[in-house]
Amino acid sequence: MNNQRWLSLSFLTFFFTWGVFLPYWTGWLTIEKNLSVTYASIIMGAGMVARSFSTLLIFPYLTSRMSLVRVMKWTSFVALILAILYIPSSSSISLFVITLLFSAVYPIILPAVESGASVLMQSERIHYGKSRSFGSIGYTSALLLIGAATAVWSEQAILYFMIAGLAVTTLYFTKSAPGALQVNPVPIDKANKSNTFKALFNTKGFTVVLALAILLQGAHASYYNFGFIFLDDLGVNGFYIGVILNIAVLFEILFFTRADRLFANVKVSTMFLIAGIGSTTRWALIYLFPFTSVFIGTQVLHAVSFGVAHFAFIKYISDKLPKEQIASAQGMYAAFAMSLSTAILTFPGGYLYDLSPRLAFLGMIVCTIPAIFIVLLTRKKYAY
Numbered sequence: 001m002n003n004q005r006w007l008s009l010s011f012l013t014f015f016f017t018w019g020v021f022l023p024y025w026t027g028w029l030t031i032e033k034n035l036s037v038t039y040a041s042i043i044m045g046a047g048m049v050a051r052s053f054s055t056l057l058i059f060p061y062l063t064s065r066m067s068l069v070r071v072m073k074w075t076s077f078v079a080l081i082l083a084i085l086y087i088p089s090s091s092s093i094s095l096f097v098i099t100l101l102f103s104a105v106y107p108i109i110l111p112a113v114e115s116g117a118s119v120l121m122q123s124e125r126i127h128y129g130k131s132r133s134f135g136s137i138g139y140t141s142a143l144l145l146i147g148a149a150t151a152v153w154s155e156q157a158i159l160y161f162m163i164a165g166l167a168v169t170t171l172y173f174t175k176s177a178p179g180a181l182q183v184n185p186v187p188i189d190k191a192n193k194s195n196t197f198k199a200l201f202n203t204k205g206f207t208v209v210l211a212l213a214i215l216l217q218g219a220h221a222s223y224y225n226f227g228f229i230f231l232d233d234l235g236v237n238g239f240y241i242g243v244i245l246n247i248a249v250l251f252e253i254l255f256f257t258r259a260d261r262l263f264a265n266v267k268v269s270t271m272f273l274i275a276g277i278g279s280t281t282r283w284a285l286i287y288l289f290p291f292t293s294v295f296i297g298t299q300v301l302h303a304v305s306f307g308v309a310h311f312a313f314i315k316y317i318s319d320k321l322p323k324e325q326i327a328s329a330q331g332m333y334a335a336f337a338m339s340l341s342t343a344i345l346t347f348p349g350g351y352l353y354d355l356s357p358r359l360a361f362l363g364m365i366v367c368t369i370p371a372i373f374i375v376l377l378t379r380k381k382y383a384y
Helices: 003-031 037-063 068-085 092-123 128-153 156-174 196-201 206-218 221-233 238-262 268-288 292-320 323-355 357-362 365-382
Strands: none
Touching: 003 037, 003 092, 003 128, 003 156, 037 068, 037 092, 037 323, 068 092, 068 156, 092 128, 092 292, 092 323, 128 156, 128 238, 128 292, 196 206, 196 323, 206 268, 206 292, 206 323, 206 365, 221 238, 221 292, 221 323, 221 357, 238 292, 268 292, 268 357, 268 365, 292 323, 323 357
16 A cells, blocks of 8 residues: 555544544433533543643653554554443443543544654655545545434444444554654653753744644634534524535545645745635624525635645644654644644633624634734744
8 A cells, every 4th residue: 555545544544533523422422321511511621631631742752652653553442442431331420531531542643643644745745635635534424424323323323433433443553554654763862862842942933833823723613612503593404504514624625635736835824824814704704794605605714714724734844843853743733723722712702602603703813813913924034
């Protein structure tokens, strides 16, 4: 199997399980395990905090001790065991503990695969966008399959789809992988050992790029948390809400299949500027025109607000960072940009939603407008 195909299938298998976990896990805990919505939210919130710390600290530690492929294999295996433990668990305490552990271990697979992609971009010149689009395909496939499965077998199907998906993922990572990802990390002498995070922040432009990623990815907090409710408040049928939300994933897929060609010669700073403008436009339109038709139209901009910002960060670390720093950079991105920023912005987003649903979306420009100005003020100084 060539490296491009291996990476594509890695994204496909992981994001299929991600498409089960992110949208459905809270509902599964409330319906199948009889937890209250409040308690399930507390469990998932605690899990998100655990996820942030594990991707920030545990993931870089693991990659300093073993190859990326071994990290993928063992984390997916442990996640599979923890998912199976959900079957006999029924008490609120046991569900809290399992969810906390599962949320700490399972998401590590994502920065491991993303780090593998960055390494292969450096060593093998693979096309990131082409392979990442398979992740979006896996995600939207899970959304559609779970929707059909729950209609036939009820919400108990959610857990069994997750177990099956993790089993396939584990088996896949036990097969042959690109040689560049099987290399064990080189031990560093204590005398020459430097703080990895300090070295990252000393890299020209890294702090700015990470800050931009945090702002632009965090700005999706209201969309991820209240998009479904917003459409429901507009009177959209539940089935059509799922279709509307999948439009964003469809355009994300289309973007990633063309990203390597479209942005081959585009500066990272320009990509962040495009993402900032697109994101600001997206949330402002929903505020100004709170209609279903406008919301559907703004779904196209997900390829810009999320896709371009994500591709910009991946391109930066692949072009600017040495191989030994990539895992740490991915861990920070996963912890801060993809977890904590969204979690923190959910709280003011909820307050604004109570005042007026469309205010929750407009509030996100408190992140996107500063991002635009940061790019304009720093792009020449840091040449990123």
